[in-house]
Amino acid sequence: MISVQDISKTYDQPVLKDVSLDVPGGTTVSLIGPSGCGKSTLLRIVMGLIEADSGQVLINGQALTPQNMLDLRRQMGYVIQSGGLFPHLTARENLTLVTGYLGWDREKETERIEELCELTNMSATNLDRKPDGLSGGQAQRISLMRALMLDPDIILLDEPLGSIDPLVRYELQRDLKSIFKKLQKTVLLVTHDLGEAAYLGDRISLMRAGDIIQQGTIQDIVSNPADAFVQKFVTAQRSPLEDL
Amino acid sequence: MKVVLKRLIIPFIIILISAGISEARQQEPVRAGTKVFTESVLLGELVTQSIEADGCDAELIKQLGGTQILWSALLDGEIDVYPEYTGTIIEEILADTDIRSIAELDSVLATYEIEMTRPLGFNNTYAIGMKEEVAGDLGIRTISDLRAHPELSYGFSNEFMDRSDGWPGLRQAAGLLPESVRGLDHDLAYRGLQAENIQVIDLYSTDPEIQYYDLRVLEDDLNYFPEYEAVYLYRSELETSIVESIRRFEGAISRDAMVSMNAAVKIDREGDSAVASRFLSERFGIESDVYEEEMWDRLWRNTIDHLYLVGISLGLAILFAIPLGVIAVKVKAIETPLLGAVGILQTVPSLAILVFMIPLFGIGAFPAIAALFLYSLLPIVRNTHSGIKSIAGPLMESARALGLPNSFILRRIELPLAVPSILAGIKTSAVINVGTATLGALIGAGGYGQPILTGIRLDSVPLILEGAIPAAVLALLVQGLFDLIEKWIRG
Numbered sequence: 001m002i003s004v005q006d007i008s009k010t011y012d013q014p015v016l017k018d019v020s021l022d023v024p025g026g027t028t029v030s031l032i033g034p035s036g037c038g039k040s041t042l043l044r045i046v047m048g049l050i051e052a053d054s055g056q057v058l059i060n061g062q063a064l065t066p067q068n069m070l071d072l073r074r075q076m077g078y079v080i081q082s083g084g085l086f087p088h089l090t091a092r093e094n095l096t097l098v099t100g101y102l103g104w105d106r107e108k109e110t111e112r113i114e115e116l117c118e119l120t121n122m123s124a125t126n127l128d129r130k131p132d133g134l135s136g137g138q139a140q141r142i143s144l145m146r147a148l149m150l151d152p153d154i155i156l157l158d159e160p161l162g163s164i165d166p167l168v169r170y171e172l173q174r175d176l177k178s179i180f181k182k183l184q185k186t187v188l189l190v191t192h193d194l195g196e197a198a199y200l201g202d203r204i205s206l207m208r209a210g211d212i213i214q215q216g217t218i219q220d221i222v223s224n225p226a227d228a229f230v231q232k233f234v235t236a237q238r239s240p241l242e243d244l
Numbered sequence: 245m246k247v248v249l250k251r252l253i254i255p256f257i258i259i260l261i262s263a264g265i266s267e268a269r270q271q272e273p274v275r276a277g278t279k280v281f282t283e284s285v286l287l288g289e290l291v292t293q294s295i296e297a298d299g300c301d302a303e304l305i306k307q308l309g310g311t312q313i314l315w316s317a318l319l320d321g322e323i324d325v326y327p328e329y330t331g332t333i334i335e336e337i338l339a340d341t342d343i344r345s346i347a348e349l350d351s352v353l354a355t356y357e358i359e360m361t362r363p364l365g366f367n368n369t370y371a372i373g374m375k376e377e378v379a380g381d382l383g384i385r386t387i388s389d390l391r392a393h394p395e396l397s398y399g400f401s402n403e404f405m406d407r408s409d410g411w412p413g414l415r416q417a418a419g420l421l422p423e424s425v426r427g428l429d430h431d432l433a434y435r436g437l438q439a440e441n442i443q444v445i446d447l448y449s450t451d452p453e454i455q456y457y458d459l460r461v462l463e464d465d466l467n468y469f470p471e472y473e474a475v476y477l478y479r480s481e482l483e484t485s486i487v488e489s490i491r492r493f494e495g496a497i498s499r500d501a502m503v504s505m506n507a508a509v510k511i512d513r514e515g516d517s518a519v520a521s522r523f524l525s526e527r528f529g530i531e532s533d534v535y536e537e538e539m540w541d542r543l544w545r546n547t548i549d550h551l552y553l554v555g556i557s558l559g560l561a562i563l564f565a566i567p568l569g570v571i572a573v574k575v576k577a578i579e580t581p582l583l584g585a586v587g588i589l590q591t592v593p594s595l596a597i598l599v600f601m602i603p604l605f606g607i608g609a610f611p612a613i614a615a616l617f618l619y620s621l622l623p624i625v626r627n628t629h630s631g632i633k634s635i636a637g638p639l640m641e642s643a644r645a646l647g648l649p650n651s652f653i654l655r656r657i658e659l660p661l662a663v664p665s666i667l668a669g670i671k672t673s674a675v676i677n678v679g680t681a682t683l684g685a686l687i688g689a690g691g692y693g694q695p696i697l698t699g700i701r702l703d704s705v706p707l708i709l710e711g712a713i714p715a716a717v718l719a720l721l722v723q724g725l726f727d728l729i730e731k732w733i734r735g
Binding site: 044047049069070071072073074076078080081082084085086087088097098101146 | 638639641642643644645646647648649652656657660661
């Protein structure tokens with residue numbers, strides 16, 4: 001589980017103000033809000049990529065410290081919008097970078113990659129390509145495989161489908177949901193798309209300007225918006241059918 | 245990447261070790277140096293052959309550089325002897341001491357543990373010349389005699405026209421009021437003299453053209469021109485027998501003898517070594533070895549020397565510059581000062597860096613390598629730095645998020661991603677290095693600069709091309725080699 005406790009962060013202006021958030025084990029929380037509300041910063045703080053000014057993050061009950069940082073990071077998978085695949089390495093080399101560092105043997109690596117290919121509907125023929133030879137959807141699947149390689153309890157995703165075209169995105173959303181449920185992962189997902197947040201998240205946390213202003217299920221948020229902003233955010237999602 | 249690094253590093257280490265071995269040579273021979281003009285080279289040949297004929301090992305470093313380089317090389321013991329002119333010693337080398345006599349000069353030199361031979365017998369200063377037959381007809385023997393012939397046309401080199409100790413001073417001192425004086429190129433002056441457009445020109449008193457054009461050098465009856473008596477300067481510590489081989493030339497080389505030796509090399513295109521050997525044989529009955537290299541042997545030797553300079557300096561630069569570039573990225577506090585420092589190194593003219601190296605490392609290949617090394621740093625440091633810096637932020641976050649330590653990320657992600665940029669830096673350095681290394685010949689490092697220097701001295705275009713063309717070809721080859729490596733790395 002992830003427990004974010006009273007996190008504050010200020011650059012030129014306050015980006016996060018005393019934010020607290022829990023992601024119980026085996027559930028998915030969608031963190032949603034307009035651009036610049038601090039949701040990506042919060043995700044980076046959870047990953048230990050940025051240090052908070054105050055407050056703490058507990059990963060499975062353990063606080064992040066410089067000593068346990070590398071260990072704890074390996075208990076979390078991280079997927080970002082552009083995939084973050086290393087362009088000089090093939091898909092397979094991207095997957096085995098960490099396991100190679102940890103000294104896994106070749107057989108164990110191959111076995112794990114086969115499992116993940118099946119799980120993510122990835123064709124093994126693509127594994128020897130470099131990232132620029134993969135489609136956007138394929139790259140995101142490889143990126144997800146890389147995040148799952150060490151079978152971490154926790155997965156953090158920062159707009160993972162932000163730059164994927166709608167049809168592929170639809171499929172990927174479905175696959176992500178089934179994977180998370182099947183593997184019982186604890187997931188914190190950052191998105192700005194309410195539909196995606198509702199579809200993938202058991203709960204939604206809505207942020208604005210460094211604050212979490214409402215948490216709950218999609219039903220809670222739609223039926224009892226906390227304020228006018230939430231009301232507006234909920235109704236601002238355009239349906240393709242509305243002009244018909 | 246590992247394999248690439250190994251392939252690059254191992255040959256360099258081997259080269260370094262072998263360089264170390266060859267540096268630690270046995271006892272050094274007597275070393276003579278010369279300036280970049282023919283007369284100096286001839287005097288260097290004479291003294292070298294004389295020492296060798298007396299049974300000692302001697303080595304000649306031709307065209308080592310200008311006055312300052314030779315003087316400091318002599319002081320540092322990099323060379324033991326070189327030919328110089330009294331006027332240069334007094335006016336240039338010891339300009340801040342007021343020296344009035346040879347005895348004073350000797351005692352000042354002694355404080356540097358340097359000794360000077362008595363004059364060799366000729367004075368190479370500015371002089372005024374006329375065609376022998378014209379001067380003979382008019383009965384002109386001295387500069388003062390010109391006063392009676394204001395109708396003569398004078399053609400002086402531009403430098404002589406401008407120097408206060410040239411025409412302006414001479415005109416006053418001798419009270420000359422010629423009807424026509426013009427400034428022109430020195431070579432044109434000789435032609436003008438032939439065509440009898442002009443009758444009076446300036447010259448150096450040992451110019452080979454004096455003989456070629458059959459000129460009369462007018463006697464300086466006013467003692468107007470300062471004395472530039474040729475002498476040898478040598479280190480006081482030299483053994484007596486060697487000093488004797490040097491002092492053999494005191495009063496032994498007349499102006500006519502020097503002029504004809506200069507003419508043999510510059511006009512008849514004979515080899516320096518052969519001309520010097522003939523003089524030794526005729527004047528002293530000494531038989532000495534003539535060493536004239538074939539063009540292909542010379543080209544091969546220059547190629548080896550040049551590759552040695554470029555290879556070692558570039559190899560060392562790569563070994564140092566890549567880590568420096570990484571440090572510049574990783575240690576924020578020294579990023580700006582470090583990049584600034586290597587940047588400033590690059591702005592110092594290459595010739596100046598070469599000369600600065602002499603007090604530290606002497607002359608020869610070592611200071612040239614040190615200078616080329618410093619010169620090669622900037623492009624590699626800067627490109628390593630910018631290559632790593634330009635890796636996209638999200639990519640670096642992904643690497644850190646994988647829970648990999650920084651050293652592993654540097655090795656497996658940052659450096660490999662920066663390779664194209666680093667290679668481009670190395671390529672730039674290599675091409676600059678190949679060109680700049682030609683200047684190494686000025687401090688005795690050899691290489692393709694050697695035939696260029698000789699070519700300039702002898703006014704020989706083929707010799708200049710013998711250095712310039714291989715240097716250009718090598719630069720292109722190096723560039724092509726790196727283009728291939730770049731392609732190969734990109735896959």
